[in-house]
Amino acid sequence: MEEVRTDILILGSGVAGSYAAIHAANLGARVALVTKTELLSGSTRWAQGGVAFPSDSNDIPSHLMDTIKAGRGLVDEHVSITILTEALTQLKHLIDLGVHFDAIPALEGGHSKPRVLHINGDESGLHLLTFLHGQLPSQVSTFENHFAAELISTGGAVHGAVFWKDGDPAKPMVIRADSTIIATGGIGQIYSFTTNPSESTGDGIALAYRCGAIVRDLELVQFHPTVLANGGLISEACRGEGAVLLNKNGERFMTKYDPAEELAPRDVVARSIYRETIETGGVFIDLRPIDDLKHKFPTVYGSLANLGLDPLTEPVPIQPAAHFLMGGISTDEFGATSVARLFAAGEAASTGFHGANRLASNSLLEGIVMGSRAATKALESANSTVSQVEPGKPPGCETESQAEIRQIMANCASVVREEKGLTNGFNDLSEISTFPARSSAEAETANMRLIALMVVKGALEREESRGSHYRSDFPDASTDARHVEQQFDHSGAVRD
């Protein structure tokens, strides 16, 4: 079997993985940066809003308060202070590298002041990621179309991963590394309606879980309130610029639900839209109050044009869709997981920064800061030797099961959840059979099934409503805010 030896292995070339690669290489490490599709992949390239940086050091307490308020009791204050403080250093670093942020910061939902920096209007993620890839130093070897099928785990530590070139198990390759960083992004593909790209199947979280890492709060899935029928997103910044929500009767309704109206936190807006849709038959966003929509939001305008909709003449239909995972692989403030030499950063990780509900544009920021920290800590891991690698057979599911998984999740674990639906959903997911994967598509399906089971199990266990997680049978938050942890090694754990 082909083998490559490196110091740091990074799974995923979104913002977290790419920034970690630059950082690790600048510290002198040899890095392997691997993606299952092309380098420009994952959610990062689709990010429209931008990056939420505190305006200056005086703004850190206010940015922290907004983050804590959105996170509904589950934000780790210490971790958040360190991330927001380091944000200013990383902002300076990005500007020094040559990133051109737009001059005027934008106001987004849940922020008490304009502090979201865009890069080239609403194409921020695409421009940021393209720029980062242009900065990868020569010690970074990139591997495209290499599907991470399995982590190599011996003696309680991770020493690299097994990949399938072109997603084909008949073309295996091993990358051995002193440390491995998982930056494989989110899980949106387990839902039938999502803003996430096709890569977001939760692979890295499933791999880490199978080798014993603690994952937590997987039930905390944020639903973006304003999504078009084709999954295209109407950025929060549009509401910051004056767009309003109307029900089927043409009435503004957010005034009924929250004093911040259209700029209320995402969970409040998503649930309000859900209710108004049930009560009146549909919800629309009116973008006409925005001056110069075409120029300010070219991506939004383009998505609408693709659907044959003209936002300059009429309101356009929207609904909530799975958007962001607050939970993930549990890490400390440096990106270390509960397994030795295994690190995680970006959306795949759970640092405690987002709590039970992410504040708009805080995720690219977290990817930048935690990508750089994970790289630093990963390098501190001592050299390791592994004599032999015996790839196992990762589980697979029939690829047709993907549609079934998505439908089950849409029915039982979407914006509003309750015990009976969740229990039925868990049983239905359990009945989907697994076998050794014969392709990356089958392995992805098994990963989606495993993640879906953990989301539902977490949602059943969390008998309260908090942030993005709403249980109609437990509509209030419990008095003690707690994390829901899951670990493969424990009895009663979800298994493939």
Ligand SMILES: Cc1cc2nc3c(=O)[nH]c(=O)nc-3n(C[C@H](O)[C@H](O)[C@H](O)COP(=O)(O)OP(=O)(O)OC[C@H]3O[C@@H](n4cnc5c(N)ncnc54)[C@H](O)[C@@H]3O)c2cc1C
């Ligand atoms: C439409 C949209 C708009 C958004 N807008 C904003 C915004 O304005 N501001 C903000 O802060 N956040 C925004 N977000 C959220 C943010 O974009 C993501 O949380 C963030 O980009 C995640 O970055 P990441 O590096 O963790 O993962 P990703 O960017 O998702 O990258 C994941 C990488 O992992 C690779 N990968 C996955 N599985 C495997 C495997 N098995 N083997 C090898 N490689 C694998 C993928 O190919 C990809 O390269 C938005 C998200 C979406 C979907």
